[in-house]
Amino acid sequence: MFYFLAILWLVRSTKASLFWFYLWQLKEYHIGRFLDHFNTYKGKKLVFNTLNIVKVVLLLIFIPYPVLVFFLAIFIYIFEALKTGWDIFRRKLKKPILTKKTAFLVAADLLVEFSILVLLLIYVDNIRWFAFWLLLFDVLMPVIVSLVVLIFQPAAVFLRNRIIQKAKAKRKRFANLLVIGVTGSYGKTSTKDFLAGILSAKYKVLKTKEHQNSEVGVSQCILNDLTEDHEVFVCEMGAYNVGGIKLLCDITLPKIGVLTGINEQHMATFGSQENIIKAKYELIESLPPDGLAFFNAKNAYCVWLYKKTKVKKFLYGQEAEFLGQENILGAAAVARELGVAGDIISGFLEKSDKMPGIKIRNGINGLVVLDSTYSANPDGVLANLEYLKSFPGKKIIIMPCLIELGQASEAVHLTIGQKIAEVCDLAIIITGDRFREIKEGAGKKALFLEKSLDIFERIQNFCDKGDVILLQSRVPKELMKLLIR
Numbered sequence: 338m339f340y341f342l343a344i345l346w347l348v349r350s351t352k353a354s355l356f357w358f359y360l361w362q363l364k365e366y367h368i369g370r371f372l373d374h375f376n377t378y379k380g381k382k383l384v385f386n387t388l389n390i391v392k393v394v395l396l397l398i399f400i401p402y403p404v405l406v407f408f409l410a411i412f413i414y415i416f417e418a419l420k421t422g423w424d425i426f427r428r429k430l431k432k433p434i435l436t437k438k439t440a441f442l443v444a445a446d447l448l449v450e451f452s453i454l455v456l457l458l459i460y461v462d463n464i465r466w467f468a469f470w471l472l473l474f475d476v477l478m479p480v481i482v483s484l485v486v487l488i489f490q491p492a493a494v495f496l497r498n499r500i501i502q503k504a505k506a507k508r509k510r511f512a513n514l515l516v517i518g519v520t521g522s523y524g525k526t527s528t529k530d531f532l533a534g535i536l537s538a539k540y541k542v543l544k545t546k547e548h549q550n551s552e553v554g555v556s557q558c559i560l561n562d563l564t565e566d567h568e569v570f571v572c573e574m575g576a577y578n579v580g581g582i583k584l585l586c587d588i589t590l591p592k593i594g595v596l597t598g599i600n601e602q603h604m605a606t607f608g609s610q611e612n613i614i615k616a617k618y619e620l621i622e623s624l625p626p627d628g629l630a631f632f633n634a635k636n637a638y639c640v641w642l643y644k645k646t647k648v649k650k651f652l653y654g655q656e657a658e659f660l661g662q663e664n665i666l667g668a669a670a671v672a673r674e675l676g677v678a679g680d681i682i683s684g685f686l687e688k689s690d691k692m693p694g695i696k697i698r699n700g701i702n703g704l705v706v707l708d709s710t711y712s713a714n715p716d717g718v719l720a721n722l723e724y725l726k727s728f729p730g731k732k733i734i735i736m737p738c739l740i741e742l743g744q745a746s747e748a749v750h751l752t753i754g755q756k757i758a759e760v761c762d763l764a765i766i767i768t769g770d771r772f773r774e775i776k777e778g779a780g781k782k783a784l785f786l787e788k789s790l791d792i793f794e795r796i797q798n799f800c801d802k803g804d805v806i807l808l809q810s811r812v813p814k815e816l817m818k819l820l821i822r
Contacts, residue, residue: 338464342414343454346471349417350478352424354446355432357482362433365551366486366493367577370741377740378769383479388413392472403465410468438493446485497553504556505588507563514567515540516589517671518620520574520582521597522613523714524633524664525550528597531668531685533571538681540568550575552584559588569675578607579616586623594620595631595667599638601745602714610745614638624648631671635663636716661720695721699822703802705730706821713739713810715749719756721807726760728805734761735792735816736809737768738775747774754778763799765792767812789816796820 364370374380392413395406424430433439453474461467474481508514519529526547533544545558550573563570574585599617607613621630621642632643634652643652653670654663669682700706705728709721713736725732734757742749750771755778757764764783766772776783786792793816796806806820 339458339467342411342464342468342471343458345411345414345418346475347450347454348421349414350450350475351447352417352421352430353475353478354450354482355430355443357479358433358439358443358446358486359431361482361486362439365577366490368487370577371483373741376770378738388417389476392476396469396472396476399465399469403469406472407465407468410472414471442485442489445489446482449481449485500556500560501552501584501588504559508559508589511563511565511567514563514570515593515675516570516572516591517593517595518572518574518582518586518589518591518623519595519597520576520617520620521595521633522600522602522617523716524597524661524667525573525575526711527661527664528595528667529571529573531665532595532671535668535672535677535682535685536569536571536675538685539675539677541566542569542571543567544571545573549573552581552588555585556588574620576616579612580619582616582619583623586620591620591623592625592627593629593631593671594624595671596621596633596639596642597664597667598633598636598716600636600714600716601742601749608743614642618642621646621648629671629674631667633663633667661717661724695724700806700820701822702797702800704796704800704820705803705805707805707807708817708821709807709809710812710817713737715739715742715753718753718809721809722753722756722760725805725807729803731762731800731804732760732807733763733765733796733800733804734807734809735765735767735812736807737811738766738770738772739810740770746771750774751778754783758782763795765795767792789813789819792816793819 360374361371364374375384391409395409399406421430433443457467457470461470517532519525519532521528529544533542536542543558543562545555549555549558555572555574558572559570570589572585572589572591574582576582576585596617599614601610601613607616624630626648628648630643630646630648630650632639632646632650632652634640634655635657640652643650651670651674653667657663657666665686669686672682673679696708698706698708707721707725709717718736718739722734725734738750739746739753751774754775757775757779761779761782764775764779766775766783766785767787769785772783772785776785784795786795800806808817808820
């Protein structure tokens with residue numbers, strides 16, 4: 338019975354630890370972002386869910402009812418082991434992307450789990466107490482995984498710094514390389530992609546890949562992809578703390594900086610709006626005296642920073658007809674200064690008349706699905722809602738509440754709710770963090786639904802052929818499979 342219970346526990350604990358490593362990786366091993374997740378609706382459910390509460394209750398009543406706790410523990414572990422097998426069969430097991438770092442951390446955690454089992458099997462000779470200790474380690478699993486991450490963090494930082502130093506050394510060897518840094522709270526990826534596309538007509542261009550905007554990602558791009566043939570490097574730069582953009586500039590040595598816009602995104606990790614502004618402006622401050630700085634004219638913070646900038650500077654996007662179009666116009670402005678012919682830029686602009694960052698997909702039953710599930714920030718949501726307004730038929734948005742907005746979260750979600758009231762016929766909100774504020778702004782149009790099948794049923798009953806659904810930010814893959822042909 339000891340070994341049977343141990344195997345069941347190992348199965349469920351391995352599944353749980355993989356999930357917690359997945360979450361740490363999702364938050365880029367940033368402790369502030371990881372902890373802030375537990376302020377969200379989904380984060381709270383990870384701790385205060387029914388199964389966890391039952392386990393805590395069983396631990397509390399163990400002394401008076403050891404037999405009851407033992408049999409319930411067996412039932413729970415059989416259920417969890419079967420659920421793990423079912424999730425594996427359906428390919429729904431949440432696990433981190435395999436890298437050298439995650440492989441090492443998972444191996445270290447499995448060693449910890451195995452050591453716990455061995456020690457319990459050696460020193461605990463009462464099966465009921467054996468079940469008690471297993472339940473206790475279940476409840477503590479998030480802490481155990483987090484300790485594994487944090488214990489090895491100094492080694493990870495050492496390796497990270499080595500990668501950065503190698504990238505710096507390689508970058509310095511390319512004296513004639515023109516580096517264009519692109520940063521902002523939103524619009525970075527679209528602007529980077531548009532700019533790289535236009536410049537490719539005249540130059541040999543390297544750009545950072547998707548989700549490759551951190552110091553390690555940018556360094557790996559330089560080490561793995563940069564060659565003597567490249568003339569221009571378009572580098573997306575992201576950060577969660579003051580000093581992060583400065584570090585990226587030290588690595589890449591940009592001569593041109595593009596500031597796409599500033600809002601409240603990631604205020605929870607930056608601490609204040611002032612820190613966000615300071616961090617984004619680090620790109621402009623890092624430019625050489627003969628550098629060029631480009632600012633989004635549609636963003637008040639950018640206009641303010643433009644006025645205080647001393648190097649040669651430009652405002653772009655004044656003629657944008659809808660929110661988000663300035664990303665294309667910003668790319669065009671930089672390309673124009675770099676000598677790309679006007680007809681090439683015009684031709685590219687003509688091909689880029691759709692909303693940046695949105696893929697138009699065919700939905701079930703003749704529905705039109707606007708896929709903007711890459712990421713979300715306040716300005717991006719508002720821009721996408723404005724774009725949604727241009728479509729005929731009923732208009733629906735499906736989205737979670739936004740995260741990492743800190744003290745600005747309440748006001749931001751109220752504004753989004755008001756925009757929903759203006760544009761949409763229905764808004765399905767899939768997380769509850771700030772549903773109250775969205776509901777206050779959107780009124781009866783806002784509906785809170787979590788389960789994909791419930792959302793799908795509501796869509797089927799509400800929509801007709803030709804209606805448009807905007808999928809904003811992270812929505813369940815199961816729902817996307819149901820809605821998109």
